[in-house]
Amino acid sequence: PERRYLVGLIGAGITQSFTPLLHEVEAAALGLDYEYRIIDLIDLGKQAEDVGELLADARRTGFSAMNITHPCKQVVLDVVDRLDPRAEHLGAVNLVVFEDEGLVGYNTDWMGFRDGLIAGLSGVSFDRVVQIGCGGAGAATAYALLSSGVGRLDLFDVDPARAADLARRMGQHFSGSTIAIVGRDELTEMIANASGVVHATPMGMKHHPGLAFDVELLRADAWVSDVVYRPLETELIRLARNAGHPVLDGGRMAVGQAYASLQIITGEEPDRERMEEHFRSL
Template sequence: MRYLVGLIGSGITESLTPPMHEAEASALALDYEYRILDLARLGRAPDDVGSLLIQARQEGFSAMNITHPCKQRVVDVVDELEEDADHLRAANLVVFVGSRTVAFNTDWMGYRDALIVGLPGASFDRVVQVGCGGAGAATAYALLSHGTATLELCDVDEARREDLAARMRTRFPTQVVRTWPPGEISAAIARASGVVHATPTGMRHHPGVAFDVGLLQPHAWVSDVVYRPLQTELLRQAAERGHRVLDGGLMAVGQAYASLRIITGAQPDRGRMERHFRTLTSAEDRARGRRRS
C-alpha cells in the first residue's frame, strides 16, 4: 500500500516531521511519501484548512498532520474527533477513512510517553506548568493522564488559563487543577515537584528564561517543550543546578511515532526515531555554527 501524507501549517518548510516519518517508514519497508503544505508559501489563510483537507483527499492523500496555526481550527471542519482530541479541542492529525475525516491529537500522547521514558521514578505530586496555549493543553492533558495529583497552571492570558483549567477539571475530576497569574507563580514553583515550560520563550528567535530556576526545590525536575534548540537556556541552568531535565525532543518524536502508527497500522521503532531525530538536530546545529563562523 502506498501512503501519501502531508503537513499543513505556516512557516513549516524546515519542519523535521517529514524526514522523521520518511526515514522510519523506509526502515519499515513502507511505500511512504511526505509533503509540506505551507500556508505562507501557498498564499492561504489558516481558515482554509478545511478546503485544503478536501483538496488533499481528492488528490489521494492518506492523512494530514496539522500544526500552528490550524490545530484548533481543524476540529470544526472534520467529520469525527477522536475522544482525546475532542477533550483538547485541538488536533494535529487528520486521517482519511473512506469519505470521512477523523482527527486525532498525538501531541499529548507524545508528551505522556516522554514523561515515561525521560523521567522514570520522578514525582508528579505537584506540577507547575507555565504556558496554556496549544502545546500547554497537550502537556496538561498528558500530565493529568500520567497521574499528576495537583497541576498548577500559569499563563499571561487569564481567559486561556481559566479555560484550560476548566476543561481539565471536567476531564479529571479527582485531581486538583489550580491557576495562577504570572506575578503570583513564584510560591507555587518553590513547592513544586516538577515544572513544565510550554511557551515559545527559549526558542532561537525568542531567547530567555520563563522563570527563575533558583526557586526550585533541590529534587524538582524541569521539562521544556521547546526543541529548537534542544538545550534551552532554562534546561542548561536547571541541569547546572543538579535538577533532572527533559528536553522537547522526546515529545516531538513521540507525536511523530504515534501519528505514523495511526496512519499505517505498523509498529514504528521509537528508539530508532529518536536517534534519527537527534541526528537531524545535530546536523542543524553544525550548519548554523558554520554560517556564524
Template sequence: MTAATSFLVGLIGEGITASLTPPMHEREGRHLGFEYDYRTLDLLELGRAPGDVGALLAECRDAGYAALNVTHPCKQLVIPFLDELDPAAEHMGAVNLVLIRDGRFLGHNTDWTGFRSAVLAGLPDAPRDRIVQFGSGGAGSATAYALLTLGVAHLVIVDVLPERAQALVDRYAPLFPAQEVVAGTPQTLGSDLATADGVVHATPTGMKEHPGLPFDVTALAATAWVADIVYRPIDTELLAAARRRGHQVLDGGRMAVGQAADSIRLITGREPDAERMRAHFLELLGDDAALSAAATGGRA
C-alpha cells in the same frame, strides 16, 4: 515479491518548510517497509488562508492522501470539517492528525500522547504529585492533558495571559474532578515553584527567535525536575540552567519524536521504533545546527 504499501502524507500549517517531521516520517516509514511520501503544505507558500483548511482537506483527499498532520494555526480551525473526532482531541479542542479513511476525515491528537510517552521514557521514576506548567496555548493544552492522565494530583497553570490559563483550567477541571487544576497567580508563584515536584515549560521562550528564561530556576526545590517542549535548540537556556543546579531535565525532542511516532502508528497500523526515530531526530538537529553555523560564519 509483493509491492510495498505506499502512504502519501502531508503537513498543513504556516512557516513549516523547515519542519523536521517529513524526514522523520519518511525514514521511519522506509524502515517499516513502506513507500512513504511526506509533503509540506505551507499556507504562506500556497497563498492560502488558515480558513481554507477545509478546502485543503478535500483537495488532499481527492489527491490520494492517507493522512495529514495539522499544526499552527489550524489545529482548532480544522475541527468543523471532520467527520469523527477522537475523544481526547475533543476534550482538548485541538487536532494535529487527520486520517483519511474511505473519504471520511478522522481527527486525532498525538501531541498529548507524545508528551505523555516522553515523560514516561525520560522521567520514568520522577514524582508527579505537584506540577507547575508555564503556558496554556496549543502545546500547553496537550502537555496539561498528558500530565492529568498521568495522575498529577495538583496542577498549577501559569500564563502571561491569565484569562487563557483560566480557560484551560475551566476546560480540564470538570474532566478530572479528583485532581486539582488551578491557575497560578504572581502572588502564589514563588510558593508553587518551591513546592513543585516538577515544572513543564510550554511557551516559545528559549527558541532561537525567543531567547531567555521563562522563570528563575533558583526558586525550585533541589529535587524538582524540569521539562521543556522547545527543541530548537535541543539544549535550551532553561535546561542548561536547571542541569547546572543538579535538576533532572527532559528535552523537547522527546515530545516531538513521540507525537511523530504516534502519528505513524495511526497512519500505518505498524509500531515505529521510537528510539531509532530519536536517534534520527538528533542527527537532523545536528545537521540543522551545522547549516545554521555555516550560514552565520560559525557564530551561534
C-alpha cells in the same frame, strides 16, 4: 499491490520542519512506500481558515492523512467528521486521517509528551506540577500530565484567560486531580513548592530568547520539562541540568508525536528508539 502512503503537514512557516524526514526514514526502515509533503500556508497565500479546503483537496489527490500544526490545530476541530475523544477533550487536532467514513481528527502531541514523561523522567514525583504556558502545546502537556495522575496542576499564562480556559476544559475530564489557576503574584511560591515544572511557552526559541521563570526558585529535587525543541538544549534545560535537576527536553515529545502519527496512519509498529536516535542526529 503494495499500499502507497502519501502524507503531509499543513501549517505556516514549516518549510524547515524535520517531520518529513522523521516519517520517511522510519517508514522506509519498515519497508513502506511512504511520501511526506510540506503544505505551507504562507507559500500558498492561505489562512488558517482555509484548512478545510486544503484537506478536501488532499483527500481528492489521494493523500492518506495530514498532520496539522500552528495555526490550524483548533480550526480543524470544526472541519473533521469525527474526533478521537482525547482530541475532543483537549481541544486540538494535529492529525487528520482520511478514512472511508470521512475525516477523523486525532491528537498525538499529548501522547508524545506522556511517552516522554515515562521514558525521560522515570522515578520522579508528579505530586505537584506547575505548568507555564497554556496555548496549543500547553493543552497537550496538561492533558498528558493529568492522564498520568498528577495530584495537583497549577496553570499559569501571561494571558490569564488562556489559563482559565484550559483549567475549565481539563476540570471536566479529570475530577480526581486539583487543577488551579495561578496569578503572577503567586507563581514564585508555587514554583518553590512544586515537584516539577513544565515550560510550554515559545521562550527559549531562537526568536524568543529568555527564561519564563527563575530556575533558582526550584526545590532541590524538582524536575524541569521544556516543550521547545529548537534548540533541543534551551537555556532553561541547560541551567536546570547544571543545577542538578532531572530534565526532559522537547525532543521526546516531538519524536513521540511523529511516532504515534506514523502508527495511527499505517497500523504498523515504528521503532521509537530508532526514530529518537535519528532525530537527535539531525
